[in-house]
Amino acid sequence: IGFVSTPWLLRWLGSERLGMHRVLLGSFTYFGFLALGVDGALLAHLANEIGRGERNRVARLLAAGFRAYLPVTFVIVVAGLVYSLCIPHILVLGSLSTAEVVMGAVVMTGNLLWTPLTVFRALADAEQRGYLVKNLLTLQSILLTGCFLAAARTGLGTARPVFSPRHRPGAHPDDPRHAWLARIS
Secondary structure, eight states, X not given: OHHHXXXXXXXXXXXXXXXXXXXXXXXXXXXXXXXXXXXXXXXXXXXXXXXXXXXXXHHHHHHHHHHHHHHHHXXXXXXXXXXXXXXXXXXXXXXXXXXXXXXXXXXXXXXXXXXXXXXXXXXXXXXXOHHHHHHHHHHHHHHHHHHHHHHHXXXXXXXXXXXXXXXXXXXXXTOTTHHHHHHHO
C-alpha cells in the first residue's frame, strides 16, 4: 500500500510534511508499550476459559479487560498529549509551522482512545482467529491510506495554503483544489 501511495503523498504534501508524518507515526507506536502487558495477560486467561467452554467467564474477562484498559488508556493519552506539546522542543520542524505539527500530533493522540477495544483482538487471537485480525488490519490500512490520500490531495490538514490569504484554494484556476471547492460550495 505504501509503495503505491508514497509517490502521490510526496507530490501532494511535500517531503517535509510526509517525513514529519512518518516520524510522528513511528514515535506514536511506542505508546503501546505503556499497556504494560495487559493484552498478553488477558490473552492467556481468555485462551484458558475458551478451552474450557466457559462463555460466561469469557464475557466477564472481556469486561474486566476493558475496565483494565481504561486507566491504561488515560495514561497513554496523557503521555501522547504531553509528547505533542513537547514536539517543537524535540524535533527539528524545518519550514513546518509549530501549530501544524502539534495539531497533527494531537490528532494522532486521539487515535489512542481506541486502546480499550484491544480486548477484542485478544479474543480473536485466543479463539485462534488470527486471520480475522490480519484481514481487519489490512482493511484498516487500506481505508486509512485512502483517507490520507484524499486529505493530502485536497489540502485538508495542511496549514500552508488553507490559512494563507494570498494562497487560498481556488484563488488560482490551476489550483488542484479549485474543482473540489466548486463541487462542495
